[in-house]
Amino acid sequence: MTEQARVTEQGRVTEEAGMTEEIGRVSAAWLGLREPADAAARAPEFVERVRRHLAGTPRTVVHDLGSGTGSMGRWLAPRLPGPQHWVMYDRDADLLEHARAEMIHTGADGAPVTVETRQRDITRLNADDLTGAGLVTASALLDMLTAEEIERIVAVWAAAGCPTLLTISVIGRVTLTPSDPLDAEVAEAFNAHQRRTVGGRTLLGPDAVEATIEAFGRRGVEVLVRPSPWRLGADRADLTAEWFEGWLGAAAEQQPELTDRATTYAQRRLADAAAGRLGVVVEHLDLLANCE
Numbered sequence: 208m209t210e211q212a213r214v215t216e217q218g219r220v221t222e223e224a225g226m227t228e229e230i231g232r233v234s235a236a237w238l239g240l241r242e243p244a245d246a247a248a249r250a251p252e253f254v255e256r257v258r259r260h261l262a263g264t265p266r267t268v269v270h271d272l273g274s275g276t277g278s279m280g281r282w283l284a285p286r287l288p289g290p291q292h293w294v295m296y297d298r299d300a301d302l303l304e305h306a307r308a309e310m311i312h313t314g315a316d317g318a319p320v321t322v323e324t325r326q327r328d329i330t331r332l333n334a335d336d337l338t339g340a341g342l343v344t345a346s347a348l349l350d351m352l353t354a355e356e357i358e359r360i361v362a363v364w365a366a367a368g369c370p371t372l373l374t375i376s377v378i379g380r381v382t383l384t385p386s387d388p389l390d391a392e393v394a395e396a397f398n399a400h401q402r403r404t405v406g407g408r409t410l411l412g413p414d415a416v417e418a419t420i421e422a423f424g425r426r427g428v429e430v431l432v433r434p435s436p437w438r439l440g441a442d443r444a445d446l447t448a449e450w451f452e453g454w455l456g457a458a459a460e461q462q463p464e465l466t467d468r469a470t471t472y473a474q475r476r477l478a479d480a481a482a483g484r485l486g487v488v489v490e491h492l493d494l495l496a497n498c499e
Contacts, residue, residue, distance in 0.1 A: 277306025
C-alpha cells in the first residue's frame with residue numbers, strides 16, 4: 208500500500224477517502240498502520256499557533272475533511288483547549304463510524320469534545336457547510352485533488368475566515384537508505400502516477416501543495432509551511448514494507464517496463480526492511496493558513 212494508494216480487486220484506493228467513486232475506498236488497516244507515523248511527523252509549531260488563536264474561545268467547531276478513521280481528531284483534539292465539536296467528513300460510512308467510535312472525549316484542559324459525522328464528497332464543500340467554523344483541518348488530502356478542486360475548496364476555506372491546518376501533504380521526494388540505482392527511476396514513475404488522470408480528473412499529486420499556497424495567495428491569505436517527514440526504519444518495519452510495496456507497485460503500473468527489474472529490486476528492499484536495515488524518508492509539508 209502506498210502513501211497515496213493501494214490496489215484492490217475494485218481498483219485504486221485513495222489514501223484518504225472522500226474523493227470520487229472512481230478512485231475508490233481506503234482500508235482502515237492502512238490508516239491504522241500509518242497513524243503513528245503521521246502523528247510523529249506533524250509540525251508541533253502549528254499546534255501552538257492554533258492553541259494561541261483559539262485561547263478564550265467559548266467553543267471551537269472543527270471541520271475535519273477526508274477524516275478517514277479520525278486520526279487527525281485523535282491527535283489534535285487532546286492538544287487544543289476548551290470545549291470542541293468535531294465535524295468529520297468522508298465518503299465512506301464505515302470509516303466515519305470508526306472515527307465516531309474512537310474519538311477522544313476531552314481536550315487539553317479536560318473540556319468536553321463532541322463529534323458528528325457527515326458522509327459527503329468534500330470536493331463539493333460550500334461556504335454554508337463551514338458556517339461557524341473555528342478551525343478547518345485535513346491530513347494527507349491535497350495530492351488527491353485536481354487544480355479546479357483546489358481552487359474551489361481554497362475559496363471556501365478562505366471565506367470561512369478561520370485557521371486552516373493541512374498536514375502530511377506529499378511533495379514527491381523520497382530517500383531510501385542504503386541507496387539503490389533503481390530508486391530515482393521508481394520515484395519518478397511514482398510521481399507520474401500521482402499526477403495521473405482518473406475518471407476524468409487529473410490529480411495534482413506532488414504539485415498540490417504549491418497550487419494550494421498560490422490559491423490562498425490569490426485571496427490575500429498568508430500560508431505558513433513546515434516540513435513533516437515520515438522517518439521509517441526498524442521501529443516501523445511493517446509500515447516501511449507496506450509503503451514500499453505500494454510505492455513500487457504504483458510506479459510499475461505507471462511505467463510497465465520497470466516490472467522485470469522491479470522483481471529483484473523488491474526482493475532486495477523487502478529483505479532489508481524485514482531485517483531492519485532499510486531506512487526511508489518520505490517528505491511532506493504541513494500548511495497553516497489564516498492563523499494570526
